[in-house]
Amino acid sequence: MLGIFEAITKRLVEAWKSDEPSGRRNAFRCRCERPIYFQNSFCLGCKTPLGYQPDDLQVLAMSPGPQPDWWIVEGEEDQETYWRRCENFDSPAGCNWLVPVDDEEPLCRSCRLNHTIPSLDNAESALWWRKIENAKRRLVAQLLQLGLPVVSKVSEDPEQGVMFDFLRSPEKGPRVMTGHAAGLITLNVEEADDSVRERIRHEMREPYRTLLGHFRHEIGHYYWDRLIDKTPWQEKFRELFGDEREDYAAALKRNYEQGPPVDWRDRHISSYASVHPWEDWAETWAHYLHVVDSLDTALRFGLRGEDVEQAVEPFTIDDLYDPKDADAKRVILLVNSWVQLTTVINELARSMGQQDFYPFVMSRTVLRKMHFIQLVVKEARGGASLI
Template structure:
């Protein structure tokens, strides 16, 4: 399923895309007509139960099904089958607080009925420690947002544990213990490891300052690490590999040496001319993962803005828009497909940064996109548009 970034340009130009054209929108309505949101489990206006139906990419109102514990759609969800039955994810009443639905006729990969997002978990935090429940809840909230975007983009999201042991995806949420080895956030062979300290706001902010980073969030971590996973799925061994090396660099360069050099010497002085972030300058793999993460930031944020009806007629910002010279490959249709998308992003974030400053908060998007960074974003865009021949290898 394409997201707005992959739709024809006329639907995105000037942020005028209508709500019904969005796949990854974030504005939903209860059966009573009130707005409800991605995390909601209950409509506060009419007390109707709610759940997220990932195949429909919608938060939907629910009514009791034929048996206890079963639910059906109220019938207001676009494309939904009012006769279909669902269970709530088994993590609904855990600290994860998952509001996603599991179709009754879907294969159940374990003794528990877990949704498409929760069945990706291989290791969760030790819940005998009270604070870990809070941290896990924050992590799962970010992960559900990530997974919903991946599904909206039509990417393969299959559990390494129960659906695709060879090419699937799984998460380990781990904690560094006193006297034990430090847990490093990263990706290896489809397993994404996250140090749960990243869900502790104070610890994460301390680390952000130590690393001299302008931005550090749970969702940003997850988007970055899943970028490594999809590099393996979409680029490695595909016709995109040689073009990737020409644009990002040769990933066969010694990664450990590159990382050591980065932490010893810092980013090159001219990194901002070529990369989306300083960390992207470490190695071609990190350049891809950072660019991928920023692309997902852009898609989800623009879809959210458009789904709430924000249009360019409300935005008055003068800036020099990117032109076809910033495209990775100037093909027919790209000027009216990708360029409006990236220029809408520049316009929107300029306003959102000012709003953040008005609240005394850090900039919403503390980055400046160079022509080279936009060219790499366009490369990611093209890989996603033409992924079908390789996504299910």
């Protein structure tokens, strides 16, 4: 019998290195000590204004600065560091992120990535945009935590940056397709409609479909271009994921006509990952982000639980892409903790008549691919360990 949440917390506290961005091991709290959350712009208890400070990666209480619309965040009162709210604070996006007052860009590090937003003349589209931005801000915050490059293709780096088009399909078509091309991520805003997204999920026979999942998948394509293409990682990628030079259109056609291979579960995290090496990378990348963010949240909130029986055989260091890597032991602790956590949360979801929280099974081949991604991310952040 194993105390699952206790085991997760103990393992991760022991394993995670102390050089990570500050505050990641503590749930956000207002100066009044009430809990506050990632999307909050003011404390529901004491009404203190709050803002997300992207350098410290925290939601912090704020006090008025020396000029109108200038703010001082908690912990910086003696540094003469001033912030202003993102220009989208008063828009339907309701952005709670902060921008340094000396930054010429009026939009925060998340909102400045937008190239096209939905028409705000349509109340439905405005509501969808808010849901989309909530998911995108969570994505961008995690990318910043990982130490990955996040710059705007619109206003900062036209060659290597990333930007987003949020488009709605015309009544008479054609339908907007969610995807990535050369740093431009397009999202069909109708995906923010729960009923539409659920219908598509059923039609596509998918176990999981969310806005955040879309963002994590598509940003994976972007980082393949940034971190794998024409780098020393490319040949290693081909050995593990397959040769991306395979005809992509032909691979899609084959998948839609014949379906996935019978044994896809042995080698891929999802049936869609079996379509083409690019999709295998993007799907695995998305799951890497799922695992890291969910376990980070569990750790920050110090979750505990009753003893549960270990239902699966734990992974070992030999299951990793590089068992000799210096962080191999920590990676195994993280992944095995994830398996334990999802075992309990899936059962909790079932007890409420809901879908599984994590309706996937991670094979040893998938774990090797995820560890490969961990090594790529580690190099991208200058060799500093993430876990």
